[in-house]
Amino acid sequence: MLTMFGRPHSRGGFCDGVNRRDFLTIGGTLLGGGLSLPNLLAAEDKSGIKNSHRSVINIYLPGGPPHLDMWDLKPDAPVEVRGEFKPIQTSVPGVQICELFPRIAKMMDKFAIIRSLVGSSGDHDAYQCMTGRPRTPVNNGFWPSLGAWVSKVQGPADRSVPAHCTLMYRTGEQRWGYPGDGGFLGLAHSPFRLVGGKENGMKSDNLVLKGVTLEQLNDRTSLLSGFDDINRKIDRTGVMDGMDSFNRQAFDILTSSKLKDAIDLTKEKPETLARYGVDDPGFERDGAPRMVRNFCIARRLVEAGARVVTMNFTRWDWHGSDGKNFVQARKDFPLLDVAVTSLIEDIYDRGMDKDVSVIVWGEFGRTPRINKDASRDHWPQLSCALMAGGGMKTGQAIGESNHLAERATKRPVTHQEIFATLYKNLGVDLNTVREYDANGRPHYPLDGDVQAIRELS
Numbered sequence: 001m002l003t004m005f006g007r008p009h010s011r012g013g014f015c016d017g018v019n020r021r022d023f024l025t026i027g028g029t030l031l032g033g034g035l036s037l038p039n040l041l042a043a044e045d046k047s048g049i050k051n052s053h054r055s056v057i058n059i060y061l062p063g064g065p066p067h068l069d070m071w072d073l074k075p076d077a078p079v080e081v082r083g084e085f086k087p088i089q090t091s092v093p094g095v096q097i098c099e100l101f102p103r104i105a106k107m108m109d110k111f112a113i114i115r116s117l118v119g120s121s122g123d124h125d126a127y128q129c130m131t132g133r134p135r136t137p138v139n140n141g142f143w144p145s146l147g148a149w150v151s152k153v154q155g156p157a158d159r160s161v162p163a164h165c166t167l168m169y170r171t172g173e174q175r176w177g178y179p180g181d182g183g184f185l186g187l188a189h190s191p192f193r194l195v196g197g198k199e200n201g202m203k204s205d206n207l208v209l210k211g212v213t214l215e216q217l218n219d220r221t222s223l224l225s226g227f228d229d230i231n232r233k234i235d236r237t238g239v240m241d242g243m244d245s246f247n248r249q250a251f252d253i254l255t256s257s258k259l260k261d262a263i264d265l266t267k268e269k270p271e272t273l274a275r276y277g278v279d280d281p282g283f284e285r286d287g288a289p290r291m292v293r294n295f296c297i298a299r300r301l302v303e304a305g306a307r308v309v310t311m312n313f314t315r316w317d318w319h320g321s322d323g324k325n326f327v328q329a330r331k332d333f334p335l336l337d338v339a340v341t342s343l344i345e346d347i348y349d350r351g352m353d354k355d356v357s358v359i360v361w362g363e364f365g366r367t368p369r370i371n372k373d374a375s376r377d378h379w380p381q382l383s384c385a386l387m388a389g390g391g392m393k394t395g396q397a398i399g400e401s402n403h404l405a406e407r408a409t410k411r412p413v414t415h416q417e418i419f420a421t422l423y424k425n426l427g428v429d430l431n432t433v434r435e436y437d438a439n440g441r442p443h444y445p446l447d448g449d450v451q452a453i454r455e456l457s
Helices: 037-046 102-106 127-131 144-153 216-218 220-228 241-253 259-260 270-276 294-304 325-349 416-427
Strands: 055-060 087-088 096-098 109-117 164-166 278-283 310-312 356-361 384-389 395-397 408-410
Touching: 037 408, 055 127, 055 294, 055 416, 087 102, 096 310, 102 325, 102 416, 109 416, 127 144, 144 164, 144 310, 144 384, 144 416, 164 294, 241 259, 241 356, 259 294, 270 325, 310 356, 325 356, 356 416
Parallel strands: 055 310, 055 356, 109 395, 164 310
Antiparallel strands: 087 096, 109 384, 356 384
């Protein structure tokens, strides 16, 4: 007997107490007998199970983008603060942004700017943008990411597409390539990596089930026999369960074209793809490459069934002796402007704007005062984020900073409030979610009574 998914879960059971995943236990020939897609869908419909498909695209800008050169310009500040760029008016009265984002300015009604993001750990690390928490000795490698929680609570929207996918490249600064893992929820909820790093030509090995060819996977009798030969022992850490889940997931993925089609841009309309611009596969030092068309792939992934997609884009740490803050900004701001607006246009064109939430942010902001190298240093006291979609009330700037963009003076927003907003948009009821670590201690996705950002509701 072969179980296609895994151990029982507390959620999603049928009315007779049989879990949906246990329902997919097969005896005899794999995927044979009475199990068919129509029968499965009929059983789910009878039981009241509905697989809603809301999604998040989390766009991480490694290195700390300069908040007051992008979304919170201070044109009246002294020259050593205001920098080289001028603000331009957007389509929303009273909201101005950098002149190098003209497309976002025209579409500002579809965006919300968080100008008062506080609480950054100050580390060069994607961890806080993936989990909502600073990386500390207590939770280092322990806390599940947003995608892991969603994978655990909601499961896949489509069995052939992982709920949690990542387009985060492995970077020279390893923490800039951290996509958020399963933490104490286990390997089964870690992200399915679709790209690699510089060392392997950016290719992922997750699309290959090592040692098993696609032809062997299609030989269902041999596959079943091979599984029966494995001596599975109980592993209280959950590692074996996680590995079994990966193997089962790999079977679904490799015998379906849905995921492979989603990342195959030759299947996209050329005119749509052209809007995003041309990729630059060269890695920016120890950061990520400028893969603007990954924004399109992210949209294709959520369209195919992914619930959470993470990605990183170029390198935003511009404060060294090279003095590249304004030099790099002139190169990367326009690329981000085009890629993000093309993504949002696609989402609206396809009627996905209520179901897909997009967030663009980095680990912290930049110093108001320009240093001797014509750059800005690290500034964890304040940063910004750009949000869109998810049925949110867009066309606004939330929060304010003081006249030098040093600190929040109105409506400070925390990382956990942003995560509460994303969970709400995904349809996750935080009041009902509680999971246990290996020591039996209960944990929740967020701390205390954190609420979603009210201005976006």
